Amino acid sequence: MQERQEKISRAVLVHTCCGPCMTGVFPELSKEKKIYGFFYNPNIHPLNEFSARLMTAGFVASQFGFKLFVDADYGIARWLEVVKDFEKRCxxxxxxxxKRTAEFAEEKKIKSFTTTLLVSPYQDHEYIKETGCAIAKKTGVEFFYRDFRKNYQDSIKKSKEMLLYRQKYCGCVFSQENDKVKH
Ligand code: SF4
Structure with a gap:
């Protein structure tokens, strides 16, 4: 009982880019923390891809047994605001x-946040780390940093075992055209 309460007081909101990447975070982090997921990804295009990743993330949440908060708004218009500076779109x-994850954590009174983006060796890991820390300073919500890339191969194995849908590109239409790797 005491252990459970300690875990809850150490809750973390995990921005969940997709189900497969969550398999690289949850098994390790849930031993230390109470995990909540947050699906907020207006960068995923087109709509059927967005739906496929959302459903997969929901399936992973149900299998692992954590609460997944969802912003189900496809949100492409919001995302397009971001790519006004095309060169810096990522x-x-x-x-x-x-930023939205930190704000949502604050709304839900969850003290810290992190992201499954820290699993992928194909993302700009240092930028994600720096950005999480900068947002933490601004919002007062702690950024939980860990290099989860060590779990990447395990996450692929686990995803295959669970028969998860595994996407072939990062998310946006530009990455759909250019990415040659799995994220
Ligand atoms: S490649 Fe990925 S991180 Fe970069 S803009 Fe597209 S969806 Fe976002």
Whole structure:
């Protein structure tokens, strides 16, 4: 009982970019923390892809047994605001999602936030870390940083075992055209 209460007081809101990446975070982090997920990804296009990743994230939440908060608004118009500076679109895109996650954590009185983006070796890891820390300073919501890239191969294995849908590109229409790797 005491252990459970300690875990809840150490709750963390995990921005969940997709179900497969959550398999690289939850098994490790849930031993230390009470996990809440937050699906907020207006960068995922087109709509059927957005729906597929959302459903997969929901399935993972149900299998692992954590609460997944969802912003189900496709939100492409909001995201397009971010790519006004096309060259810096990835920075804006990550910032947008982490900032909203920190704000949502504050609304829900969850003291810290993190992101499954820290699992992927294909993301700009240092930028994600710096951005999370900068947002923490601004909002007062702690950013939980850990290099989860060590779990990337395990997450692929686990995703296959769970028969999860695994996407072939980062999310936006530009990455759909250019990405040659799985994220
Ligand atoms: S490649 Fe990924 S991080 Fe960059 S803008 Fe597209 S969806 Fe966002």
């Amino acid at each position: 920075s804006g895109c990550v910032y947008m999602r982490l």
